[in-house]
Amino acid sequence: MRFTTIRAAALTLALLLPASTLVAQETAPAPAEETPVPTPDQAPDQAPAEPAPGGEQPEPTPEEKAEAPRDPLEVYADLNLFGEIFDRIRAEYVDAPDEQELIRAAIQGMLTSLDPHSGYLPPADYDEMREDTSGEFGGLGIEVTMEEGIVKVVSPIDDTPAAKAGIMANDLIVAIDGVQVQGLTLDDAVAKMRGPLGTSVKITVAREGVPDPLDFELTRATIAMRAVRWSMEGDVAVLRLSRFSEQAFVGIQQAIKDIYAERKDVPPKGIILDLRNNPGGLVDQSVYVADAFLKQGAVVLTRGRVPEESARYDAQPDALDAQLSDVPLVVLINGGSASASEIVAGALQDHKRATIVGTRSFGKGSVQSIISLGPDGAMRLTTARYYTPNNRSIQALGIVPDIEIKQTVPAELQGRDEIIGEAGLAGHITVEGQEETTVGSSVYVPADKAEDNQLQYAIGLINGEETDPAYPPKAE
Template identity: 55%
Template sequence: MMRKTSIILLSAATGAALTLFVTQPRAVFMGTSARAATSDTYRQLNLFGDVFERVRSDYVEKPDDSKLVESAISGMLTGLDPHSSYMDAKSFRDMQVQTRGEFGGLGIEVTMEDGLIKVVSPIDDTPASKAGIMANDIITSLDEEAVQGLTLNQAVEKMRGPVNTKIKLKIIRKGQDNPLDVTLVRDNIRVRSVRARIESDDIAYIRVTTFNEQTTEGLKREIAAQTAAIGADKLKGFIIDLRNNPGGLLEEAVTVSDAFLERGEIVSTRGRNAEETQRRTAHAGDLTKGKPVVVLINGGSASASEIVAGALQDHKRATTIGTRSFGKGSVQTIIPLGSGNGALRLTTARYFTPSGKSIQAKGIVPDIEIVQDVPDELKSRDIKGEASLRGHLKNDGDEKTGSQSYVPPDAKNDKALKAAADLLHGIKVTSNAAVTPPPGAAAAADKPADDKAAAKPN
């Protein structure tokens, strides 16, 4: 057999960690049943060849041979389960950029508004911030090409590019009579997958948005920074927000979990082949020094997020608060197909929490369920969950559909966040957002604000 370099994927969207499988050549002896099965397989392949040639010769217009093959491969993989698929060369490159968490770009978080690109915020110490790009700036053209008519992804792709290359932006800024022309030189940009702030003066709130190659280092940095800012004696604990985090790298999920654990299993993966079966365990050294931890999850917390939540829940290292998670309990391997040929994303294993539980199509049930107040116009946006995906891997027992994934944009309306803070302050918290206030405290009514469009870094 040939050497095979593969990438392990663990997310509801995309994500990868590099691993290497090397197998040695071996003699293969087939019995009668194996030969019959092989013969039947070749007959099916001959059928595919016949159909392929008939399409090439008789279709009303001359088809593109490469697209025919790519479509056939895509059909074969998508027929397996919702997470197996074919990636062409461009999609493969995009996935690698996403999982690295680094790319050549400008350092701006942007969103789409009325067909134009609006700056959400520049990222500190990047070409955008150094050039004076400001929040709420409207970008109307890129290298003299109007952005009107482009999708957000298309505009972001144009702003990204090789380091040390130039791009010219035309910007409309409130208070300025004339548009501004700004020329920027692209630099290496790191996506911030971890953000933090101080909550209630004595709690460290850490939001993890994805599991890329920068996540564990970002988490370690914020644990140290927030502990120093609050003071170890004053610090009540940590809130780790994994809501609407689609997942990412298996290795990062393991090392993030390890940051809070002293010992024990974190996750096990079990596949059809021996090399896909392994156990990952924690190393001594809890970076929080045993401080209480609350993990927030919801219907959008998937895969790598569920590994972290499941590990900390099973070890009783953290209290999980929110709504049931997505329920993606499978591992994908990315298999490159050679230069310019893209890659296969193939489901190769299931993963299990330390207690031996598979969350596939079931999700993680939080220790304390807190349901948010969702505006009527947003109720239909709730994620349906793994069990609702056509062709999903089945699990024994009662499968569960998705759950609420709404997070109020204003923190003061966030019931799950409030419950987490109350718990860390020693206030009894029960499910269904029923919070027992301290004596003499008045309960405030929550009113959710409107949802906002997600920003995209470039």
Template identity: 55%
Template structure:
């Protein structure tokens, strides 16, 4: 018994020594970390005071602190930043759908401003700015070395005023200048049109109005075609859509799904992860779908494209998307400013992250470059193909009734319209033809 007590006591002492040996260094290490943080803050305070006292010109303390905060955030990734009160107000206005500017969504890459996408029917779009363009100078002033917010500030100005931006574009050897007149940007979240028996929904941004507009435009287009039975499919055009609100991306995806995961977000801590699932109710009654994407499709656009692709709900056509697979949370701060901080990555239903990779289309269809039409180019220059009907003395088709002849003429008119669409927008024409082919196969079955 005495040996047992001694053994137990020895075990307790050994455990106490072991705990001290393990916990002691950990506590010391934590204390060293805290001490290091305080030392760094003391260093910051020292530099701050020296700048205020010894810099060649007097500087405002608030501006120094704001620059330090923004520098801390922008060092993390291209999408985290500090929003001063004015920028925070501007951002809230943009999500509501109207603001002043050029009409481009930009990011920063290698010190220069990179165009994510021009917004439809805006000054930048009309001036020919393209996704992937690099802006190197604004009114002759280099943007190299500026923060993204600083470069954007250079591009801002009164509505009606002109700005000259210098652009570097892939495939063009020399930089070139583009003159743009600033205007009030009114974002129409969703436009619709009918091409034959296909409903085309053009989604330009994901703001507060996106899902309500999409639902309304889809219903109007279905009514225009005389009911869902006359619709052969839907094209969801997300090209040059820079993204926007996560909640709206989820609603748009859900509009065409009956069940299953739409997207998941995963933060640093497991408890910060979320999954968003579809509920029953497909607005298109399961009609075939094509989603159009390109290098200007980012963020929320990629969530929608990825969800519909993973669920085999739509065929994705176009070129690889931008590859922004992170989620930013805007946190209001004291003084009416805010902090935009990357807090999570998002994943498509299959579990893939598109961060820096993008969504790869099921069918790669590049958009041919715009070729300006010169005055010398006329219809007479285009050789006309001759057919049997053009031959002198050719026999007429006496087997066709008037109704059949009328139908043939209508089909020829449709073919001419399809050819015109291919000239205007090859990717969209491809999507419409794809749905037309799928509809023909279903009819033959």
């Protein structure tokens, strides 16, 4: 029978429960119930509850139910219920369902019921996530944007197939492998240009001043996405870190090297680390980036349910932080700065190494582990909360800047530029006794640097044109 197979699968799933849970249930049976007798010195409100009429015990409270381990037989019964429902869907649903998708949807529902950041990653999504976090992919090396339905080259990346072939900034990509780009989304066009290493793709571009389209036959190679961009605003260095991929720290390191080379080893007057709208990424990269500006002390603390998930990550003295030790630092954050961005901002704030400017951050104070499921993809599971060096949890609260500076938001975006952040997500993890934010924080950043109030204020602080007791930060 089909149901027998499902029942066997259910039993297999039940046996995947942690052994410690099963052992605890089997070696610690509930003692026989006795009616306690109050001692003479007990006050009336301390007396044990009377049994219900008929000898029945009072119904356990929800808290007591949550704390009490479930009988394994109850778990098996629930898994059998799942099997029964799955069997009925397979047999009786109006159209024959995709059984694999049914299972994956059930797994996804189980994980997403835990919190907004746990979930199931099918194989394609897992591959995309790994590409995203590694910061590397098989492609051509072109930074692009969409302009009037045409993909426009912002710039070719140095030492990539696109740069070597002669593709130039402002070229318009009109066809990919003979397929017109008009009508495609930017994501679709980018997906067509990416692919397995060593494979070829033909790009057709229109270039201003050239009457006929140009064809380029390119071979895909490993492309490292640039995580860090830098510029000099007078004598002030601005480092924009877009996300914490595996390219984050090496990007910071290279940017500092380039800045000093351009200035003939003269330190900048100050550094602005721009983490606005940086959604986070890898925890280890956040530790490395914070360590670039710290010579010692904790960067982040993690605490999980199992000992392996609880750890302390420390900064170590090195040549980079020695080089930057006397350079003032300002960090920019806003409502889109989350996770690893908050680790860095919180560490530099607690150690009084940087002044934090902007608006309150997102408030994602949890760590997700990516657990591979082999050919079936992976699961993203929240396994720990993280805390700043001063033992602050920012979960659903965020990092509060030392100096709050708001942007001048265009009329058409007012009211739509703010998000509550983690506290606004249904099912978010709570921290007992900790307040949560109830107001929004803006994610708006003007494209024009001259109109960027937060950036201009930070530059003014470093140049002495703006003053605030929080700058420079003073160690207590």
